[in-house]
Amino acid sequence: MTIDLQLDSRILIQGVDNPxxxxxxxxxxxxxxxxxxxxxxxxGGQQFGDLxxxxxxxxxxxxxxxxxxxxxxxxxxxxxxxxLEAIAAGIPQLVIITRGIPPLDMIRLLRQASIxxxxxxxxxxxxxxxxxxxxxxxYQPQLFSPGKVAIISRNQSLTxxxxxxxxQANLGQSIVIHIGSDPLVxxxxxxxxxxxxxxxxxxxxxxxxxxxxxxxxxxxAYLLAEQGKPVVAYLAGxxxxxxxxxxxxxxxxxxxxxxxxxxxxxxxxxxxxxxRAKISVAKKISQIPHLxxxxxxKE
Numbered sequence: 001m002t003i004d005l006q007l008d009s010r011i012l013i014q015g016v017d018n019p020x021x022x023x024x025x026x027x028x029x030x031x032x033x034x035x036x037x038x039x040x041x042x043x044g045g046q047q048f049g050d051l052x053x054x055x056x057x058x059x060x061x062x063x064x065x066x067x068x069x070x071x072x073x074x075x076x077x078x079x080x081x082x083x084l085e086a087i088a089a090g091i092p093q094l095v096i097i098t099r100g101i102p103p104l105d106m107i108r109l110l111r112q113a114s115i116x117x118x119x120x121x122x123x124x125x126x127x128x129x130x131x132x133x134x135x136x137x138x139y140q141p142q143l144f145s146p147g148k149v150a151i152i153s154r155n156q157s158l159t160x161x162x163x164x165x166x167x168q169a170n171l172g173q174s175i176v177i178h179i180g181s182d183p184l185v186x187x188x189x190x191x192x193x194x195x196x197x198x199x200x201x202x203x204x205x206x207x208x209x210x211x212x213x214x215x216x217x218x219x220x221a222y223l224l225a226e227q228g229k230p231v232v233a234y235l236a237g238x239x240x241x242x243x244x245x246x247x248x249x250x251x252x253x254x255x256x257x258x259x260x261x262x263x264x265x266x267x268x269x270x271x272x273x274x275x276r277a278k279i280s281v282a283k284k285i286s287q288i289p290h291l292x293x294x295x296x297x298k299e
Contacts, residue, residue, distance in 0.1 A: 001117055001187075003195050004068060004093065005175075007134050012060060012067045012091065013038045014082045015074035016048060020097070024073070024138045025051075031135040036064050039082075057089045069093040071127070071136060079123065080105040087118050095136055096122030099182055106184040113186060120186025126156045126178040130201075139176070147172020149292060150196050152189055153208035154179060155236055162208060162234065162285055169289035174201040197228045204292050207233040207279075230295035233274055234282045 011028075015021055016038055025048070029035060037052050037060045044055035054060040061067055070086045072079060072094060079101050083094055094113075101109075101123040113120045121128070127137015131146040143160045145167050153159040156178055163173055177192050179185050189207065196202050274281050280291040 001119055001191065002092075003119060003191075005128065005130065005134060006068070008034055009068040010064070010066060011035045011136065012057070012070040012086075014040075014057070014070055014072045014086065015078070016040050018073045018075070020138060021073035024071075024097070027141065028135050031141055033135050036067070057085045057091070061089050067091050069095060069136065071095045071097060073097050076100045076102065080109055083109050083120070084112060087112055087116050091118075093119040094121065094186075095125055095127050096120065096180070096186070097125060097127065097138060098122075099124035101182060101184070103184055106182070110184070110186060121177075122180040122182070122185060124182035124185070125180040126159070128178075129176045131173050137178070144176060145172040146174075148174050148201065148203040149206060150174050150199070150202040150204070151176045151206045151208060152179065152192050152196075153177070154181060154210065155208055156181060158208050158234070158236055158285070162206060162288060165285055165289055169293075171289055171292060174199065174203075203229060204296055205229055205231045206288060206292070207231060208236075209233070210236040230292070232280045232282060232288055232291045232295065234285060234288060235270070
């Protein structure tokens, strides 16, 4: 599976009935993202600003030519159909912004993506931003600045907060990747780590997850073997009484109101795994810039 993030990539949007899509399209166009068309069933033949609209992906492709990436904003129950349609048309990269995809739909999608070697980012992804160069998704670009630190995250709100801390420390970002906040996501943290090892713009990496991030052990094992670029990790929820993904307010409230169950041993095991891989773990977001500077100067 290859990752292609060219600045002139031709981008398709699937679904514009979501208000989030309307804001994101304008933001991306202002940033210079090369959006060439929109697919929205029932609105084919219409215009969305200066963008033509189509009923089907293959119809858009026949008229507009090759498409490198599709950003999917359709409602959760329509994502599987939209994504399979894009895959059938041969689009090699999909960014699924929509959250809450039914798990069985996501399993079917990931199986098909594996067969066709299609890159899936998400579901529940905020997308990718290469500051001052490329915006694919719903980020607010003014929160990021160009630099040499990559961020791979499972938490959208924390990503912006960490970028702010890095900016204040004069540590800009080479790329920011939100791999998705849903339980089932496409491309893994490991895939992006492997890609970043050969990215000439990246000199250090920040991993942002929570204490239920299942890929942590695999990530640490890979880094331990690779001994590549310096990495700092931040795990949200280390001090929570009950580990749970910190992505949904209802989940947070339900765990807060229920009887606390402590999992200190599990948390410590995860932290020890990182330490064995020589990954610095920040206890607070404000520590991340200091740890980055520390590991970058360690020989």
